[in-house]
Every structure is written in structure tokens, then in C-alpha cells.
Amino acid sequence: MKNAAGSEERLTFRYSQRMLEMPFPSAVGHAGDAISFAEGDAYPPDMADMTASAVEALTTRRSETLQYAPRAGLPDLRRWVTDYLAKENVRVTPENVLIVNGAKHGLDLACKLFLNPGDAVIVTAPTYMTALPILRSYGPRFIQVRQDSEGLLVDEVEAELRACERNGGPFPKIIYNVFEFHNPTGVTTSEPRRARLLDLAERYNVMIVEDDPYRRIRFEGEPVPPVQALDRANRVIGLGTFAKIIAPGLRVGWVTAAPEIVRKMAVVKSDGGTCPLTQRMIVEYCRAGQLEPHIKTLVKTYEMHRDVMLEMLAKYLPEATTMRPSGGYYLWIQMPEDIDTDHLLPLAQRHGVRYLPGSRFYAAGGPRNYLRLAYSFSSVEEIQEGMRRLAAAVSKSRKAEGPGGGH
Amino acid sequence: MKNAAGSEERLTFRYSQRMLEMPFPSAVGHAGDAISFAEGDAYPPDMADMTASAVEALTTRRSETLQYAPRAGLPDLRRWVTDYLAKENVRVTPENVLIVNGAKHGLDLACKLFLNPGDAVIVTAPTYMTALPILRSYGPRFIQVRQDSEGLLVDEVEAELRACERNGGPFPKIIYNVFEFHNPTGVTTSEPRRARLLDLAERYNVMIVEDDPYRRIRFEGEPVPPVQALDRANRVIGLGTFAKIIAPGLRVGWVTAAPEIVRKMAVVKSDGGTCPLTQRMIVEYCRAGQLEPHIKTLVKTYEMHRDVMLEMLAKYLPEATTMRPSGGYYLWIQMPEDIDTDHLLPLAQRHGVRYLPGSRFYAAGGPRNYLRLAYSFSSVEEIQEGMRRLAAAVSKSRKAEGPGGGH
Missing domain, CATH: 3.40.640.10 (Type I PLP-dependent aspartate aminotransferase-like (Major domain))
Known part of the structure; x- marks a missing residue:
């Protein structure tokens, strides 16, 4: 049967307006043995026994x-x-x-x-x-x-x-x-x-x-x-x-x-x-009374994760600034202005660490030199190694762009 | 703080257009020991062991x-x-x-x-x-x-x-x-x-x-x-x-x-x-190979339920007509034209049986003398008793309206 409009074009999907206006940012890759600071996932060893x-x-x-x-x-x-x-x-x-x-x-x-x-x-x-x-x-x-x-x-x-x-x-x-x-x-x-x-x-x-x-x-x-x-x-x-x-x-x-x-x-x-x-x-x-003891365990774990991540940040990325959160899962990191965290991401992934670039968190544009690190999912050792990798990626990125290099 | 519009009216919820246009049909009640032919629920004794x-x-x-x-x-x-x-x-x-x-x-x-x-x-x-x-x-x-x-x-x-x-x-x-x-x-x-x-x-x-x-x-x-x-x-x-x-x-x-x-x-x-x-x-x-035997059990149960419901329909409501479905969960019943199944429902519920009136199944209006009966959820004994109750409700409804009474 002949296509009513007589062309292939008619067969592209006729999506709704909301879908045509929707940005679809590329996924942050999961490949390899990258250490993930990207999603607010739970720390696997603390998974509740249900x-x-x-x-x-x-x-x-x-x-x-x-x-x-x-x-x-x-x-x-x-x-x-x-x-x-x-x-x-x-x-x-x-x-x-x-x-x-x-x-x-x-x-x-x-x-x-x-x-x-x-x-x-x-x-x-x-x-x-x-x-x-x-x-x-x-x-x-x-x-x-x-x-x-x-x-x-x-x-x-x-x-x-x-x-x-x-x-x-x-x-x-x-x-x-x-x-x-x-x-x-x-x-x-x-x-x-x-x-x-x-x-x-x-x-x-x-x-x-x-x-x-x-x-x-x-x-x-x-x-x-x-x-x-x-x-x-x-x-x-x-x-x-x-x-x-x-x-x-x-x-x-x-x-x-x-x-x-x-x-x-x-x-x-x-x-x-x-x-x-x-x-x-x-x-x-x-x-069964399991919730409150479980929350105590989680709070202890995540507090330790936060502390280690803050310590590593000071050690490896002293030019970065962040607030010390009293709770939750994340550090919101301000990098020096010459670091575009969207540009940095593929390089960081090649160095074996994942995060979410700050740009994803703005409804209508924002600064490009922020990133979010979740300390929830990774172990203390992974946080230590991941922060080292992130610093290496930052350093590599700056060398590649040369002194005073922008983008 | 004073309300900006200076009236109570401002505090009604400002719903979206889609919600203002949405019909909210009254729920079919769950009360008492009514036998339910309303929803396509699963037969409880056949629940899988997961x-x-x-x-x-x-x-x-x-x-x-x-x-x-x-x-x-x-x-x-x-x-x-x-x-x-x-x-x-x-x-x-x-x-x-x-x-x-x-x-x-x-x-x-x-x-x-x-x-x-x-x-x-x-x-x-x-x-x-x-x-x-x-x-x-x-x-x-x-x-x-x-x-x-x-x-x-x-x-x-x-x-x-x-x-x-x-x-x-x-x-x-x-x-x-x-x-x-x-x-x-x-x-x-x-x-x-x-x-x-x-x-x-x-x-x-x-x-x-x-x-x-x-x-x-x-x-x-x-x-x-x-x-x-x-x-x-x-x-x-x-x-x-x-x-x-x-x-x-x-x-x-x-x-x-x-x-x-x-x-x-x-x-x-x-x-x-x-x-x-x-x-x-x-x-x-x-x-674990449990799906196919489970489906066999379900098909046997629902076939028996269908047969009993068809038999009871012929026995108690001979003036109703339906197709004999080769599968699925439902009978779609055409009642005589003087029966409005929306009107009948509260009476049927007082007689201890629930169903869905046909009007709910039309996007933009339809006949009023249909109803859907699900044979999935109830046992054989409940189907027998429920159909008797439904017939009693129909009979009561006709008596109440008198000979030739419509609405």
C-alpha cells in the first residue's frame, strides 16, 4: 500500500510537542571499571536484609x-x-x-x-x-x-x-x-x-x-x-x-x-x-523494628564517606571549593573558572571516574565549572582512588589546553 | 498575611486544564461481603508461589x-x-x-x-x-x-x-x-x-x-x-x-x-x-520452569469460571445476551433495553453483588443497558450466588419501576 503522502518522510514518528522540546542529554557511560560518583545510589554493603x-x-x-x-x-x-x-x-x-x-x-x-x-x-x-x-x-x-x-x-x-x-x-x-x-x-x-x-x-x-x-x-x-x-x-x-x-x-x-x-x-x-x-x-x-537501627548504620557510613571525600578533595583538588554538608549524599564542587565540567567528563571517564556535570542541574543555563559528586555508592577505598583519578583528569585537561587555554 | 486576591476563593486549587476536564466517576463500593464481578482481579487460590x-x-x-x-x-x-x-x-x-x-x-x-x-x-x-x-x-x-x-x-x-x-x-x-x-x-x-x-x-x-x-x-x-x-x-x-x-x-x-x-x-x-x-x-x-505450568492452571480455572457464569446467566437472566468468549476474563452482557445498568448498580450492591456498568467503557457515550462481569476473581460458589443476587436485583428494579416503567 502506497504511503499517503507518497514519501518516506511521512514515516518519521509524529511525536508530541513536549517530546520535540525535550532535551535528551547523552548518558554518562557505565563502561569499564570506572568508579562512580555520578548517581545517588545506595552503598551496596549496607543493603537492608529484606x-x-x-x-x-x-x-x-x-x-x-x-x-x-x-x-x-x-x-x-x-x-x-x-x-x-x-x-x-x-x-x-x-x-x-x-x-x-x-x-x-x-x-x-x-x-x-x-x-x-x-x-x-x-x-x-x-x-x-x-x-x-x-x-x-x-x-x-x-x-x-x-x-x-x-x-x-x-x-x-x-x-x-x-x-x-x-x-x-x-x-x-x-x-x-x-x-x-x-x-x-x-x-x-x-x-x-x-x-x-x-x-x-x-x-x-x-x-x-x-x-x-x-x-x-x-x-x-x-x-x-x-x-x-x-x-x-x-x-x-x-x-x-x-x-x-x-x-x-x-x-x-x-x-x-x-x-x-x-x-x-x-x-x-x-x-x-x-x-x-x-x-x-x-x-x-x-x-519488626529494623528501620531505626538500619538508618543509624547508613548515617555512620555516609558520614565517613563524606569525610573521606572532603579530605581527598583538599588533598588532590585544593583549588576546588565546596560546602561541608551536614547530611545527604552529595558534594557540589566549584572548580576554577577555566574548567568546563562537561568538557572534562569524557576525559575523567577515560581516567576511570564518573560524575555529573553541573550543567545538568540548571533549568535554563548556569555556570560550567561545577560538578556533583555522590559519596553514597562508593567505598572509602574507591572514594580515595576516584578522587585521585579525578585530579589526574583535571591536571591532564589543563596541560592539553596549555597555559591560559580556554575553550 | 492577607490573601492577594482578598478572598477565600483564591485558595481553591488551580488545577490544570486536563484535570478540570477529567470526569471522576464514583467508585464502585467495596463495602460488606459483596461478591465482586467488578475488577479483573486474579483468583486468589491460584496465586503463584513466588x-x-x-x-x-x-x-x-x-x-x-x-x-x-x-x-x-x-x-x-x-x-x-x-x-x-x-x-x-x-x-x-x-x-x-x-x-x-x-x-x-x-x-x-x-x-x-x-x-x-x-x-x-x-x-x-x-x-x-x-x-x-x-x-x-x-x-x-x-x-x-x-x-x-x-x-x-x-x-x-x-x-x-x-x-x-x-x-x-x-x-x-x-x-x-x-x-x-x-x-x-x-x-x-x-x-x-x-x-x-x-x-x-x-x-x-x-x-x-x-x-x-x-x-x-x-x-x-x-x-x-x-x-x-x-x-x-x-x-x-x-x-x-x-x-x-x-x-x-x-x-x-x-x-x-x-x-x-x-x-x-x-x-x-x-x-x-x-x-x-x-x-x-x-x-x-x-x-525455574514455573510459568508454563502456572498458566495451564490459570486457564483451567478461568475456563471453569466462564462456563459456570454462562450457565448461571442462562438460568437466572435468560433475557440477557452475551458472546461466549474463547479466553480472557470477562462477559459483556446486553440487558433488555429497559435496564439502565448505572441505575441498577446501587441496588445490585445492596443485594451483595458488584459489577461495572457498561457506560464506563465508552469514550463518548454509548448504550445504557450493558454491563461487564469479570469471572476471574470469584470462586465457582461465589459466581453461582452472585448471579442469583444480580437476577434478584434486576427483578426488584423492574418491580419498583412498574410495568412499562423506564427512566
């Missing part, structure tokens, strides 16, 4: 765990989440909780509920790189605000909102942020700033999406109350996850929001319910 | 199964899918396979890749009710085509496409269908119709989304080759799932499509990879 929970789930609760699950999640897990959050002063009932396939799934649902193409979204510069394609797939306009050592600059948010007000709107729809141990910078937003941001969100009817995966991975100091703990007008959509406190592979997280939002999300979730097996394994694991 | 696979996955492969998974899925499972599909004459390589959180997730990704608001989608009338909110969340225009005993009426599709051609386009983007044991009607589309539809899809550059969950739940007769087995121009996006052949709760399915499509889907999937634990459990279960 075997007993799985056996329990698959034998005494086979009908529950192998059947379609309730769209909103297992009632036992929704209740568990409310108890867990109560300790953080977030007062929610099970009707406020939706179980999802990881926090990223929750972000996708928040976008689906609120974003029309062209709606403005406020993010920090830099922001969590994986949030960007999720947001982008809804065609938003990005407003970038900066951070300092106390976190997101609420003054900049307020200036943007006031400008909208002067222009008669429309106001941004979503403020997305990791307030506790920000990804990638490690910065924690102070309580006064959280409260002020929430006031603005209420006044201008903007939703705050509070992505909070790292809260419990704290090495020192006191946690700041979640933004949602201060929320009286249901302007916060909280995103939580078991990825960083039990295991990423279980793909179970939660959304906390107004019951109306949770009900709508459950309908457009359209996935037959989040896996009841992994939900039940988590309930059993936590009920 | 314990050994889980123990294997969680002990010898702990680092793999508790870590983030590769976005496209575990290589072992992608390979397994290609081998499985080769037996159905679908020739794909692992690069054509994306592992997803169930077939519905695959449909969502297909919509994300292809649909702009207003793009036309072709569906059957009736079609799978859960596909509708997924499609609707992308704001499409629906074109409904009818079916007969040989399946989807390709003549109607062709007439629609020719009309587009005369008008200079745009052509529909997606044809969505369950070709084998259609949900809800049970109809299987014949091979000549599949081939003609594929020719049309190629000629007019429309993607066919072939949702194929029930293929192996066949009681009699020979399977028809999947549409994808006939595809030479990558116009088919195949959706497969382990839900109906192992267990719904595992939430693992697959998409088969051109490598370019699979790569793009993997990026916008943005979920940290589908759960590697349930993926690995499936690989181990299948490698």
Missing part, C-alpha cells in the same frame, strides 16, 4: 501481595506514614497519604494535577537534575532563584510574585525544592525562610512541592521542621521515599497532600496500585 | 534487587521478553523492550510521546475503561469505531482516515485496542483485519497501541498472530504484562517498540527504574 519480610509477605499474605493493590496504597502503610511524619510534626491522616512508585512518581502526579503548558514553575539554580525532565514534560516556563548558605532566596521568590501581581498574573503554579540537604548543593533552608515561603505560597496560591528524601541522613545538627509541618492551608505537597532509608530498588514512596488532591492523584495514577509486595515488605520491616 | 524466587533475589542478588535499576529494565528480563515474544512471531531484540510498571504505565508513556491536546485517538466502542482516564489526561479527541464478531471494524477506521485525507489532515495519532480477548467484549480481531489495520497505520502514519494482556488465557481455538508480528514499519507499540500470567501485584509489564521510541520512553519514564526485585523474581520464576 528476606524475612518478603517471606512473610509472600506466604501469610499471598492474596494481598500478589493482587492489584488499592490505588491509594495499603492502609497499613498509609497509617505507618502518618505515624512516621507525626514525629516530624507533620500532622496528617491516612486520607492525606498516597503511596507511589517513588518520590519522582509523586512529582509527576503533582505536575499532572497542576501544570498547563506555559505555567511557571519556580526552581532553585541549581536544582535536582531528575526533576527537570519530569517538569519539562509538562511544558512549563522555569523561574530560577538562587540560594545562599541558609537556602533558597525567598526575597527572589517574592520579587517574582510581586512582579506577577503588578502584571495581573498569572502566578506560578509550583515551587519545587529539596529543602533539607538540597540536591545537588547540600544546603538546608532555614526555618524562617521556610515559613516566609509558605506565607507567600498561601498569599499567591502557589503549591510548594517539598521533596524530602534525605531528612534522616543527617550527620550533625538538628533537623529543621518540614515546610509541611508549618502548612495550615494545604499549599504543600510533600514527597517522601523509602529509597534513602531502606532501599531504592523497592520503588515505594509517598505523597502527602490535601485529601482532595490525594483522591485526584489516585485516579490519574492509573497504574493498578503501587506494588503491594514491596509495600507489605516495608510495613513488616518497620514493624 | 517465595523461592524472592529469597533467591534478596539473598544472592541483594545489590541488584535493592538498588536503582537500569531505566530500561534488567537485561535478563528484557532478553526473556524477546524470547517469549519470538514464540508469538514477534521478532524483537532487547533494544526494542522497555520494562514498565504494568501495561497501563506503557500506555501512559505512549501518550506522553505522541499526544498533543486535541490529537485524535481511535478506540473501539466500548473500550477498556482504565485506558480512558490515561488517554483523557492527554486531552485527546476520541474517534469511536464499532466491532462485530471478527473484531474492530477496519472499514470505519479507513473511512475516518480517508475523511482526514480529504480535509488535509491531521491524521489520528494513536489507535488503541485489545485485539485478543477484547476488554470488555471478549472479541478477538481476525488476522485479515489486523493486517488491513496495519496497512492503514503505515499509510497514514498512525501508531497502533496493541494492549495484549489476555493472549495466554485462551480456553479453545488458535491464537491470532499479534499485530506486532505483522509490523514491518515500526507502527506498533506492544504492551505486555505479567499481571494475567503470574500476578497483578508484581506491577511488571513491558513495552515493545522501535529502539528510538524505547530510548525516549526510558528518559521520560523518570522513575528510577521499574522495581528490580519484582523483575528478578519474575526472571527466576520463569527460569
